[in-house]
Amino acid sequence: MMAGRTFTNRRFALLIPILLLYWVVISWGNGAISRLALPSDGGTFLSQPWSLVTYGFVHTYWRxxxxxxxxLLMLLLFSVGCGISNRTVLGLFLCGILSGGLLFLLIGDGVLVGASTGIAALVPLVLYKSVRQKRAWLLYAMLFVLIFDFATQRKLGQVTQGVHLMGYIVGTLWVIFSERKKHLEETPSAELLVEKTRVSGYHSLTREEQEQLK
Structure with a gap:
């Protein structure tokens, strides 16, 4: 019981710095934003490199x-239902934040705040898991999230849209490479199959293993 509780609680800890830094911004105003938001100016960024991460937890207004x-709360709940590990959720969220921040440093202007890129990085993985596990209700929920997200992003500038899109790209690449790695780990090598054939005979192989040896 404790293991399940820990499994769930660690990912929900992502909400703590978001809510905490929102309180800091409300309390300290522009002074806090200038130190936590990601600036597009390279010189300013070098004086506060932590902003490449902290910007993803900073929000400036209640909406x-x-x-x-x-x-994020909805995706975290869905990720629990899909059996996605804490490590994967946290790692993918941070990869989205970092990649979006790096893109903003290259093409952006002004400052960047918000967790949108990290959230977007989680969407492809949860969507993929919902399809693989044949969870129709979750698939419909994720499609709603995508439609809502793209409708919201249309009102923003091209740079913000590009940074947001980077999150989806990172999430998609994560799915592709993690599934490829999983497939390679689960697929027995040709040497092992030859040894199995020598010991137990060709008919002991499954159809997939026989196809692999052809």
Missing amino acids: HIVINVGM
Whole structure:
């Protein structure tokens, strides 16, 4: 029971710095934003390199944080239902934040805040798992998330849209390479199959193993 509780609680810890930094921004205003948001200017960024991560937990107004926290909470709940590990959720979220931040440093102007890129990185994985596990209700929910997200992003500038899209790209690449690695680990090598044939005979192989030896 404790293991299941720990499994769930660790991923929900992502909400703590988001809510905490929102309180900091409300309390300290522009002074906090200038130190935590990601600046597009390279010189300013070098003086506060931590902003490549902290920007993803900073929100400047209540509507922004309500939408992002709501989306993140929903994805975290779905990820539990799909059996996605804490390590994968946290790692993918941070990869989305970092990749979106790096893209903003290259093409952006002004400052960047918000968890949207990290949230977007989680969407392809949860969507893929919902299809693999044939969870129709979850698939419909994820399609709603995508439609809502793209409708919201249309109102933003091209740079923000590009940074947001980077999250989806990172999530998609994560799915492709993690599944490929999993497949390679689960697929027995040709040497093992030859040894199995020598010991137990060709008919002991499964149809997939026989195809692999051809």
